[in-house]
Structures are given as C-alpha cells and as structure tokens.
Amino acid sequence: MLSRLKQMVPLSVRQEIKRQMAAREDRRDPITTPRVPPRAETLIGGGDFEHVGDEFFDILKRHGLSPDMQILDVGCGQGRMARPMVGFLTNGSYQGFDISSDGIDWCQLHYADQPNFQFIHIPVYNKRYNPGGAVQASDFVFPYEDERFDLVFLTSVFTHMFADDVRQYLAQIQRVLKPGGKALITWFLLNEKSLSAENPILNFAFEFDDVSRTTTPKTPEAALAFDEGFVRGLYEELGLSIETVEYGHWAQADSTFQLQDMVVAVK
Numbered sequence: 001m002l003s004r005l006k007q008m009v010p011l012s013v014r015q016e017i018k019r020q021m022a023a024r025e026d027r028r029d030p031i032t033t034p035r036v037p038p039r040a041e042t043l044i045g046g047g048d049f050e051h052v053g054d055e056f057f058d059i060l061k062r063h064g065l066s067p068d069m070q071i072l073d074v075g076c077g078q079g080r081m082a083r084p085m086v087g088f089l090t091n092g093s094y095q096g097f098d099i100s101s102d103g104i105d106w107c108q109l110h111y112a113d114q115p116n117f118q119f120i121h122i123p124v125y126n127k128r129y130n131p132g133g134a135v136q137a138s139d140f141v142f143p144y145e146d147e148r149f150d151l152v153f154l155t156s157v158f159t160h161m162f163a164d165d166v167r168q169y170l171a172q173i174q175r176v177l178k179p180g181g182k183a184l185i186t187w188f189l190l191n192e193k194s195l196s197a198e199n200p201i202l203n204f205a206f207e208f209d210d211v212s213r214t215t216t217p218k219t220p221e222a223a224l225a226f227d228e229g230f231v232r233g234l235y236e237e238l239g240l241s242i243e244t245v246e247y248g249h250w251a252q253a254d255s256t257f258q259l260q261d262m263v264v265a266v267k
C-alpha cells in the first residue's frame with residue numbers, strides 16, 4: 001500500500017519533501033562538525049554521514065592505513081570517507097575524484113585549508129549521477145601516473161557502474177597502485193548465499209546482463225550487483241590478488257559488517 005502510494009508521487013516531489021524535512025531538522029539541531037554537510041545539503045543518501053565515515057576509517061586502519069600514505073578515493077562524493085583522515089594523514093596525501101560536480105565543489109570549498117587533500121571533477125557519464133557527462137567510464141584513464149598510490153578505495157561506486165566500466169576502472173586501479181599497494185572496494189556480490197537470502201535489504205530482482213543484476217530496470221545504475229565469480233575472475237585477470245572478502249549485511253543477516261560486501265586486494 002505504502003509503496004503503491006510512493007509510486008504515485010513523482011521522485012522530484014518526494015525529494016523536495018525530504019529536503020524540506022531535512023532543512024527543518026537542520027534548523028532544530030544544527031550540525032557543527034567540520035566537513036559534515038547540513039542534512040539538507042547531503043548529496044549521499046542513506047545512513048549517518050559522520051558515523052559511516054568513522055566506521056570506514058576504522059576499516060582502513062585495520063587494513064594498514066598509515067599517516068604517510070598516498071591515498072586515492074575513487075568516486076569520493078562529498079568527502080564522507082576523506083573527513084576522518086584530516087589530521088591523520090600528517091605526511092601523506094589524499095586525492096579524490098568524482099563525476100558529481102556538486103560533490104567536488106563542496107569538497108573543494110570545505111577542504112581548502114588542507115593542502116594535502118585534493119579533489120578533481122571528471123566528466124564521465126552516469127545516468128544517475130552525471131547525465132551530461134561526455135566520457136564513457138569504460139574509456140576513462142585516471143589522471144595520475146603509474147604506481148603513485150599506496151591505497152586506493154571505492155565505497156559504493158562499483159555498485160552504480162556496469163561491467164565494462166568496472167573492468168576499465170579496476171585496470172586503472174592496478175596501474176596507479178604501487179607494487180604491494182592495496183585496493184579496498186565495496187560491491188554487492190551475487191553468490192549462493194546472497195541469491196537465496198530471504199529478506200535482503202536490497203532486492204536485485206532484475207537481470208541486467210549475464211554478470212549483473214539491478215534493483216531498478218528503468219535506471220539500472222541506481223544499484224547493481226555482480227556475480228562473485230565474475231568479480232574474482234576480473235581481479236585475477238588484472239593482476240590483483242584478493243586478500244579477503246568481507247560480506248555485508250545487505251543479504252547476509254548474520255553479518256556484523258557494514259551494509260555492502262568488501263573485497264581487499266593487493267597488487
């Protein structure tokens with residue numbers, strides 16, 4: 001009943017109602033933490049901006065993040081994962097890029113006093129996040145030299161990209177990582193357990209192609225899940241060796257990990 005009512009209200013109207021409610025909450029209880037956007041200006045949907053960033057920072061540290069590292073955040077959005085690294089990366093540097101100019105503008109403004117944090121807008125097309133983009137992700141070459149980074153991470157980015165795009169990005173990640181460098185990437189992985197989950201938080205009900213499924217056939221980029229065998233094969237083909245896979249609670253009710261699955265690999 002509720003979902004039928006939801007379908008009758010256009011998305012733009014629902015978004016505006018949500019924005020107005022967030023603005024009211026901002027007036028009642030303003031956010032004062034530096035680099036955390038007011039609720040009404042938050043571009044990344046779902047979850048608590050600050051908490052999700054802090055939680056991922058702990059995961060990065062568990063996987064060896066140290067203050068002297070060169071870090072790349074692909075699809076950095078509004079700096080949700082960058083924020084906890086301010087003050088930590090004392091001898092290192094952080095580079096982030098994204099196709100969302102709103103996200104990059106926000107970061108460039110709010111990190112202007114952090115010379116070792118840089119944010120770049122890239123003109124890559126995505127129906128949901130950058131419909132005016134002129135470059136296909138499957139052709140995009142990262143604007144960094146070979147073997148520059150100790151650590152590359154992507155949170156909730158490959159979950160919005162197609163198989164050919166993901167292949168190109170993984171090849172680029174392999175290229176810009178130093179030997180021994182790590183890639184931490186979140187995915188929705190389709191395997192026996194997630195495919196047979198009774199009440200998954202996201203329902204990838206629609207086949208998109210032979211390696212991926214989507215929740216939303218009209219805008220498949222809204223959320224894409226990939227066959228785990230395909231993902232493992234890609235890493236192997238591209239010279240990235242998988243260290244661990246941690247399964248998120250989106251489809252594995254017994255998981256205490258974050259929402260999405262995460263693959264940690266070494267070059």
Ligand SMILES: C[S@@+](CC[C@H](N)C(=O)[O-])C[C@H]1O[C@@H](n2cnc3c(N)ncnc32)[C@H](O)[C@@H]1O
Nearest residue numbers: 075076077080098099100126129137155156157
């Ligand atoms: C759900 S948001 C996550 C943002 C950020 N990683 C975080 O966790 O806060 C997805 C992000 O991926 C970005 N994105 C989508 N396709 C991309 C692409 N081909 N290259 C770089 N960023 C992309 C979007 O613009 C958006 O900022």
